[in-house]
Amino acid sequence: MSTYIVGDIQGCLDELLQLLERVSFSPENDQLWIAGDLVARGPKSLETLRYLKSLGDCVQVVLGNHDLHLLAVGLGFKSIKGKDKTAPIFEAIDRDELLQWLRSQPLLAEHQEFVMCHAGISPQWDLLTARACAKEVELVLQSDQFPWLLENMYSNTPDYWSNDLLGIDRLRYIINAYTRMRFCFLDGRLDMECKLPPEEVSEHDLVPWFKLANRVQFEKPILFGHWAALQGHIGNEIIGLDTGCVWGGHLTMLRWEDKQVFTQSALKA
Numbered sequence: 263m264s265t266y267i268v269g270d271i272q273g274c275l276d277e278l279l280q281l282l283e284r285v286s287f288s289p290e291n292d293q294l295w296i297a298g299d300l301v302a303r304g305p306k307s308l309e310t311l312r313y314l315k316s317l318g319d320c321v322q323v324v325l326g327n328h329d330l331h332l333l334a335v336g337l338g339f340k341s342i343k344g345k346d347k348t349a350p351i352f353e354a355i356d357r358d359e360l361l362q363w364l365r366s367q368p369l370l371a372e373h374q375e376f377v378m379c380h381a382g383i384s385p386q387w388d389l390l391t392a393r394a395c396a397k398e399v400e401l402v403l404q405s406d407q408f409p410w411l412l413e414n415m416y417s418n419t420p421d422y423w424s425n426d427l428l429g430i431d432r433l434r435y436i437i438n439a440y441t442r443m444r445f446c447f448l449d450g451r452l453d454m455e456c457k458l459p460p461e462e463v464s465e466h467d468l469v470p471w472f473k474l475a476n477r478v479q480f481e482k483p484i485l486f487g488h489w490a491a492l493q494g495h496i497g498n499e500i501i502g503l504d505t506g507c508v509w510g511g512h513l514t515m516l517r518w519e520d521k522q523v524f525t526q527s528a529l530k531a
Contacts, residue, residue, distance in 0.1 A: 265518040267295040267378065269487040269494075269503030272328065273304025273347060275313060277513040277526045284524060285517065289320045295371065297487035297503055298326025298380030298441065300364075301348055304508045307332075308350040311360045322371050326380035326488060327441040329364055334412040336361050365403055369440040370396035372482075376501075376518070381488040384439040385450050385477035386423040392480075395436045402433060418454040444489050446471045459491040472500045485516075496523065 266287065271278055287294065300314060300323060301307035314321050332348055334340045336357075342348055351357060370392060371378045383392050402411045414430045415437050423435060438452060445453040445460075445468045453468055460470050470492075471477070472484070483499050490506035494514055505525070507513040512525045 263291050263293065265293045265295065265373065266515050267297065267485055267501075267503060267518060268513065268515045269297055269505060270299040270326065270490070270508070271296060271304065271310055271513070272299050272302045272508040273307035273310050274507045274513060274528065275304070275306040275310045276529050277507055278310070279313075280526045280529075281513060281515045281524055284526075285515075289317055292320065294321045295373070295378055295485075296321065296323040297378055297485060298324045299328045299487060299504075300326070301332050301351070302328035302343075302346050302508070305347055307346075307348045308354055308360075311351065311364065312356070315360065315363045322378070323367050324371050324379055325364070325367050325369055325441065329367075330412065330415065330437065330441060333361060333365055333408075334415075337409050337412055339409075339413045340416075365408060368396060368400050369436070373518075376483040376485055377480075378485040380441045380486060381443045382439065382471045382486050383480060383484055384423050384435075384443070384452075385446055385471055385474045387439075387480075388478050389481040396440065399433055399436050399440075418452075421451040421454070423450075441488070443471050445469065446474050448474075450474060450476065457489075457491060459493075494523075496521075 300310050314323060331340060335342055369379060402408060411433060415434055417434055420431050420435050427435060442454055443452050445456050447453060448467050456468060483501060485501045487504035489502055490504045490509060492502045494505045495502035503514050505511050505514040507528050510528050512527045515524045
């Protein structure tokens with residue numbers, strides 16, 4: 263059995279299928295892990311949801327910011343973003359079934375040897391805290407309170423973790439850390455504005471969340487997506503897999519057992 267981990271698909275289903283064919287992926291024997299942002303600006307968001315849902319227990323996904331936005335659009339709290347190509351989802355006969363499946367997915371997925379999330383792990387969290395925080399949001403998402411959460415999750419504050427945070431402030435911080443974070447200020451506060459590659463950042467008080475000097479050392483390697491400008495970041499403990507397929511880059515897939523990396527260039531629409 264092999265475990266394959268893929269960065270942001272964003273509706274680029276054809277590229278995913280090309281990768282899976284190349285490695286002879288077997289739903290009966292292999293596992294497929296997806297680091298969030300299943301949908302948004304690629305041409306086949308509807309088909310991507312249908313395909314991943316059809317894989318059943320062999321697929322493990324986590325929620326990204328675009329996935330949460332899709333759920334908010336489904337409730338009428340937000341409109342479809344101009345560049346998104348998700349309208350077919352809301353016209354589909356299986357719309358409700360797909361959105362319910364998406365809402366049941368976690369923010370943090372844990373393998374025996376690694377964890378996977380969309381954007382990263384708050385620099386103040388150890389593994390025990392990360393698990394508990396993800397579960398807090400997941401329980402609300404899967405409860406009757408989920409409309410309240412999706413309506414009120416849009417804000418950049420609070421930007422610093424405290425275990426004393428309560429209510430929507432606490433849940434919003436958790437969501438932002440897991441699905442939107444890229445840079446942190448030197449004091450550990452989250453920055454939600456800068457999307458540049460780290461080497462292009464002139465502000466000396468901004469560092470990638472995983473390079474913060476006082477970041478709590480995590481007990482397992484962290485695999486994530488979200489940050490296409492990194493163009494992949496394959497290290498021993500921090501592995502970024504978003505390589506901007508939807509922007510004309512390529513889709514990246516890692517086979518965990520031997521750390522072999524497979525890539526598929528963006529296909530022309």
